[in-house]
Amino acid sequence: MKDTVLYFVLPCYNEEEVLPETAKRLFAKYNKLLRANKISDESRILFVNDGSSDRTWEIIKKLHEWNPAFSGLSLSRNRGHQNALLAGLMTARKYCDISVSMDADLQDDIEAVDEMIAKYEGGCEIVYGVRNSRKTDTKFKRGTAGLYYRLLEKMGVNIVDNHADYRLMSRRTLNALAEFKEVNLFLRGIVPMIGFKTDVVYYERGARFAGKSKYPLKKMLAFAFEGITSLSIVPIRIITNLGVGVFLVSIVLLIWGIVQKIRGATVAGWSSLIVSIWAVGGMILLSIGVVGEYIGKIYLETKGRPRFIVDEFLNDGKKKTDGL
Ligand code: UDP
């Protein structure tokens, strides 16, 4: 389909080490798709600079000057992977028929794009890239990720297993995504809510070929927590159930105490008393904390702050008008 305008969307945070190589490989892919008449020459490779402090934006600017196939969007400051990706997608939807999002380190195999486009041509509107194996991830990351996906499932969150943010989305689904106004953003959980015809494509995930991961453990944990609390209210329910459970236990203890009293047995238990005070106190604090987490989210959502602010946009593509 010669007329299909494809936008690759890649969030970049301090990626000066990988960008030149990424650009080279993507450009080769872009040209191949062009020659095969799969995409139109209005297609672009859109790099989103997520407030990098290194030369990332300079490199993107140079690429754009060198060839208009490269487009750049620069955010006013670092807003994190999910917001940067959203910024890219929300900008791309004004120009493209389909977007393909991926990480700037090309850990996702770009060859899988062919199959994604084929599925799109077959009528799919969202095509998820799914990792065949996680060989290149550390054992720790693999184990925790597996557990985490199970946990999310248990909490009623519908996500695609082993899918990161490598996916094809049609213009229609991007417009639908724009209707989700939440500030607390976990795209992997939101996209499946959109619906339409979807499919998956499998690929091998490689190792980052240069630079360091921009997801240290702390960010990863925050991201995981975000995933649960922005999509599920099950933790609050667990607390309610816990509260009921603790209350029932205390009633049993009360009855037991009365029985002991009637039987004339002396109360020996200073230690058991102090232990239960601490246990219950701890549980209450924990519960307040989790509830507070949700209230914090509500607070942020009610403010309706913008999720990203664009500083600069380099692109000379043709804007589409429908649906906007
Ligand atoms: N990223 C971003 N903003 C951030 C952190 C990361 O835009 O604050 C981008 C990063 O440049 C990369 C993608 O998100 O393109 C995924 O990050 P990374 O490859 O470091 O994560 P990992 O693969 O180690 O989970």
Ligand code: MG
């Ligand atoms: Mg990576």
